[in-house]
Amino acid sequence: MMIRTENLSKRFGDVVAVKDLNLEVRKGTAYGFIGPNGAGKSTTMAMLATLLEPSEGRAWIGGWEVTEHPDEVRRLIGYMPDFFGVYDRLTAEEYLAFFAAGYGIDPSRREGIISRLLELVNLADKRDAYVDDLSRGMKQRLGLARCLVHDPELLILDEPASGLDPRARIELRSVLRELKSMGKTIFISSHILPELADFCDAIGVMERGKLVAAGDVREITGRIxxxxxxxxxxxxxxxxxxxxxxxxxxxxxxxxxxxxxxxxxxxxxxxxxxxxxxxxxxxxxxxxxxxxxxxxxxxxxxxxxxxxxxxx
Ligand SMILES: Nc1ncnc2c1ncn2[C@@H]1O[C@H](COP(=O)(O)OP(=O)(O)OP(=O)(O)O)[C@@H](O)[C@H]1O
Incomplete structure (x- = not known):
């Protein structure tokens, strides 16, 4: 199991953002995490990514408990939040080099890794473009490349397709398919089910902090x-x-x-x-x-x- 949670919960004051969540995501699969705004998807993802402390319950990534072994967990995951910072003076290449350095990747290897990643996300020709001049779809793909610099086994992607036009969505999806074929486990959120249905093996539906349905994507889409x-x-x-x-x-x-x-x-x-x-x-x-x-x-x-x- 790549991800497992046991009664994972998060409260912010009186707001219960996530309540008793029990999730299981198998290695090598794509799992769609669906739910309307405010359902608790981002909060769950941030807890899995070790950025937010659970109020109750536990979570394991590749067998490592997230609060006890955050370093091991961070090595295993690539996390893409639902916002993209402002990097007006960085080119795409510099941006990736910055994160590669952050992950302690040896300088002699950085160049090769960056080239391969830009190729993978179809941005090889944007190597010297400023990040802030890229279209939203390109920024999303660059963000994806960024969370791949340390070659993680699991990708946690928070609404990567939101705000993208249909063409950019198709391009993003083709990159995700390629990552899946490389054996990565993908945990991806969206508030639109059809967007993920044909790509994911399993889905879980969140509403008001609770998982209201989970299972095989065909079974669940069959219902719809x-x-x-x-x-x-x-x-x-x-x-x-x-x-x-x-x-x-x-x-x-x-x-x-x-x-x-x-x-x-x-x-x-x-x-x-x-x-x-x-x-x-x-x-x-x-x-x-x-x-x-x-x-x-x-x-x-x-x-x-x-x-x-x-x-x-
Ligand atoms: N730092 C915080 N402080 C207080 N409340 C928060 C905080 N973060 C999230 N919440 C609340 O927790 C609930 C779940 O939010 P969350 O962002 O996880 O939902 P989501 O499903 O990811 O929605 P979205 O698609 O809008 O990001 C919401 O009611 C939100 O207002």
Whole structure:
């Protein structure tokens, strides 16, 4: 596990920014952290990046507890905050050299690293341009290069696509895909779900400090596309039921979790009833069969229906 948190919480006076957060992000995957403004995404990311002390709970990065081993954690992560400072007298190259020096990278290696990074984020031709003259999309990509100077395993990216035009978003996404193919773990936030859906393996949705949904991206996006999710509780391991429903018309996903089977379904109530009959006919002991709460769908509607210029 690359990231794990246990009841991670943060209070600012009376404001509970993050409440009892339990997250798991597997190594080598891209995890989309979705939620409206103020949901607690930035606060969570800052705690993971060792910049903010949790009020309660714990968090581990690559097995290192963030408050006990901040140095080890910092070596493992590249963190990109949601703001970009002002660097009017620095060129792109000088900017990266500054951070490379900050990470204690040997001067003889800096030049090579900077060239490779500028290449990676498609800014090789902007090497001598002043940072403040770059477009917002270029600045974001330069910011990404900056958090890669020490070759971290995990990238924590706070709304990197916000404020970018569609073209700049596409360019950013192509860089992120490349990083993923290099084996990096990517933890990325956004308030627009479709923006991350096709890139991420898993997503977690925050609302008012709480994780209200988390899981496989296909399962969750299936719900948004009008599909439904049915939870089936059995008196036996759910494998047999999963096998029986595999390939059945309308079934878009199946997830076995001990004696619980979660089914993504495209179809109406009649189809649900048919699937239940199939299981019963097979002698599979179902004791609970229910479509799970539509609250979660409401949350998605709120998040995805904000009228922002998303790029599905
Ligand atoms: N330093 C702080 N002092 C007081 N309150 C804070 C502080 N930082 C964040 N908060 C509050 O904590 C809550 C969560 O904020 P946070 O920035 O983590 O949300 P977010 O999901 O990242 O939203 P955004 O997309 O707007 O950055 C908000 O109510 C915010 O006002």
């Amino acid at each position: 596309k009008g599909g439904r999710t049915v939870e089936i509780h059995l008196l036996e391991d759910a494998e047999r039921a999963a096998k029986r429903l595999e390939g059945e018309q309308g079934v878009t996903s199946l997830r076995v979790d001990g004696r619980k089977l979660t089914v993504g379904l495209e179809g109406d109530e009649r189809r649900q009833a048919e699937l239940l009959s199939l299981l019963i006919a097979e002698g599979i002991p179902v004791y609970r069969f229910e479509e799970i709460s539509t609250d979660i769908e409401d949350v998605f509607l709120k998040i995805t229906g904000t009228g922002e210029e998303g790029s599905p």
